[in-house]
Structure formats: structure tokens, C-alpha cells
Amino acid sequence: MTATITAFERSPDGGKGLARDTRVRWALEEVGQPYEVRLVSFSAMKEPAHLALHPFGQIPTYEEGDLGLFETGAIVFHIAERHAGLLPDDANARARAITWMFAALSTMEPPILEFGTAWLFESDKSWSAQRMPLVQDRVRNRLGQFSRRLGDDDWLDGAFSAGDLMMVSVLLRLKASGMLDDYPNLSAYVARGEARPAYKRAFDAQLAVNTAASTADTGRSGSKDGHRRMSVLDP
Structure with missing residues (x-):
């Protein structure tokens, strides 16, 4: 079953790989598992549908069948336990x-x-x-x-x-x-x-989302959700 993760519709870091969904993408790429990404805006992150997945209104979340997870460490740990490649056998x-x-x-x-x-x-x-x-x-x-x-x-x-x-x-x-x-x-x-090739794939995937968002914003006065400043920080 293909997992679905959530990520910023427009990442505050502009696609530099600092948003925490990159860590989950990287883990999935390392273990060779396909995944889908549902992009969410800052306003959607505070809506009931997203809060049901992440009670603190952040990203990423992870859904697979009837399993829903939040917190990056917990998600990466789950992926590492479920699939070979990130945790030793010993x-x-x-x-x-x-x-x-x-x-x-x-x-x-x-x-x-x-x-x-x-x-x-x-x-x-x-x-x-x-x-x-x-x-x-x-x-x-x-x-x-x-x-x-x-x-x-x-x-x-x-x-x-x-x-x-x-x-x-x-x-x-x-x-x-x-x-x-x-x-x-x-x-x-x-x-x-x-x-690592898996990191590069994860980074490129996040960058592509933000590049597309920037292109879509060309000529606009600004996103209705606005942008938060982020370099070493994210939710």
C-alpha cells in the first residue's frame, strides 16, 4: 500500500530541504518505497481535517491504510522498522x-x-x-x-x-x-x-514543489497564506 505524506504547499525555506517532510521523503527513498504527497497551505494546516492527523497543525503527517502518524522521528522510525535499509539486522x-x-x-x-x-x-x-x-x-x-x-x-x-x-x-x-x-x-x-542518491531525490522533489509554486505566483501580489521566514527553523 502506497503511503501518503503531507508537505508545505509553499515551503518557508524556498525548497532548501530544511522542511521536515524532506526527512520523511529521504527515508522513503532510502528504502525504495513509493509514496504520494498531499500539499497543504498554512491555512489548511489549521483546519479540522489536518488537525485530525496532526493535532499541532504542522507537517509532515504519514498515512498508510488505517494508520496515521505525525512527528518526523516517529514516522522515520516506523519506515525504518517496516522496511530494510535504515536499521541494522544485529x-x-x-x-x-x-x-x-x-x-x-x-x-x-x-x-x-x-x-x-x-x-x-x-x-x-x-x-x-x-x-x-x-x-x-x-x-x-x-x-x-x-x-x-x-x-x-x-x-x-x-x-x-x-x-x-x-x-x-x-x-x-x-x-x-x-x-x-x-x-x-x-x-x-x-x-x-x-x-546520497536517495537524499538528492528527496531534495529535488521538495525543490520542484517550491519551484512550481513560485512560478504559479509570478505576477501575483502574494500568496493569501503569506510566507514565514525560515532558514534553520520550521514547524
């Missing part, structure tokens, strides 16, 4: 890969999102100059810890896994800021993720 290696999925979302991503908020939405505040170094230090602390753990390895635990998929997706949020430049092994790690 029980201990499988548990470690799942641990890295949680680490990406629970340990690495929160300070990165905090930095994104400070950078994008608080830079004009009178206290921004005092707060920003503290926020950056929290990100650098996590990057340093992860850099030491990864070392010269290509992937976290042997072969590429769902843990790497989630970790690369999180680190991609820092690419535009230049903060990864101080950690060459992390920059190379992210580049390896971006070079």
Missing part, C-alpha cells in the same frame, strides 16, 4: 542506531533551533548582542562533542542508518550559518549525506 547495532535518532532530535537539535530563533527573530532586540554568544556556545559545545565522537568515521556506527539520516538532517540547519566550518569532519559528514 540487535545491538539496531539499538545504537535508534539511540542516535533520539540523540539527533533530543540532544543536538534543541540548541540549534534556539540559535535559529535568536539569529532570525531576535537579532533586533536590545539584549541580542549579549545573548547570542551564549546561544552559539551551546551549539558549539554540542558540535564539539559530536565531532570528537564521529572522528574520521564516515557514519556513526558502520553502515549508514536512520541515525545518520536524522543527524545529517539536523546539522543541515547550520550549513548557512557557517558554524560547521570549524568542524571539517562534520562538514564532510553532512556532505556525504547530501551526496
Whole structure:
């Protein structure tokens, strides 16, 4: 049965691959599963039909038969458990890969999102100059810890896994800021993720949606839903 996921009708990042549906697309591409995409506008995300799938009015969601899921980590975990290619067969290696999925979302991503908020939405505040170094230090602390753990390895635990998929997706949020430049092994790690054919297909699919939306908007005064600013942030 073909799964259906939801994605932004017009992604706030303009198709840079930062919207969380890219992570789900990537997972599905890695395991070779076909999927359909239902595009939703910002207003539709707050309507009862979408809220029945995602009670917080965000994307992505995942539907397969009578199963409906939300939260990117849960969706990718479900895909990885259901199909071969993202979790090792060995029980201990499988548990470690799942641990890295949680680490990406629970340990690495929160300070990165905090930095994104400070950078994008608080830079004009009178206290921004005092707060920003503290926020950056929290990100650098996590990057340093992860850099030491990864070392010269290509992937976290042997072969590429769902843990790497989630970790690369999180680190991609820092690419535009230049903060990864101080950690060459992390920059190379992210580049390896971006070079995977499955990631390229997922990225191109999201980019195509946003290119089509931009073309459709040509000559208009603007989308009725408007656009939110996003670089390292998304819902």
C-alpha cells in the first residue's frame, strides 16, 4: 500500500530541504518505497481535517491504510522498522542506531533551533548582542562533542542508518550559518549525506514543489497564506 505524506504547499525555506517532510521523503527513498504527497497551505494546516492527523497543525503527517502518524522521528522510525535499509539486522547495532535518532532530535537539535530563533527573530532586540554568544556556545559545545565522537568515521556506527539520516538532517540547519566550518569532519559528514542518491531525490522533489509554486505566483501580489521566514527553523 502506497503511503501518503503531507508537505508545505509553499515551503518557508524556498525548497532548501530544511522542511521536515524532506526527512520523511529521504527515508522513503532510502528504502525504495513509493509514496504520494498531499500539499497543504498554512491555512489548511489549521483546519479540522489536518488537525485530525496532526493535532499541532504542522507537517509532515504519514498515512498508510488505517494508520496515521505525525512527528518526523516517529514516522522515520516506523519506515525504518517496516522496511530494510535504515536499521541494522544485529540487535545491538539496531539499538545504537535508534539511540542516535533520539540523540539527533533530543540532544543536538534543541540548541540549534534556539540559535535559529535568536539569529532570525531576535537579532533586533536590545539584549541580542549579549545573548547570542551564549546561544552559539551551546551549539558549539554540542558540535564539539559530536565531532570528537564521529572522528574520521564516515557514519556513526558502520553502515549508514536512520541515525545518520536524522543527524545529517539536523546539522543541515547550520550549513548557512557557517558554524560547521570549524568542524571539517562534520562538514564532510553532512556532505556525504547530501551526496546520497536517495537524499538528492528527496531534495529535488521538495525543490520542484517550491519551484512550481513560485512560478504559479509570478505576477501575483502574494500568496493569501503569506510566507514565514525560515532558514534553520520550521514547524
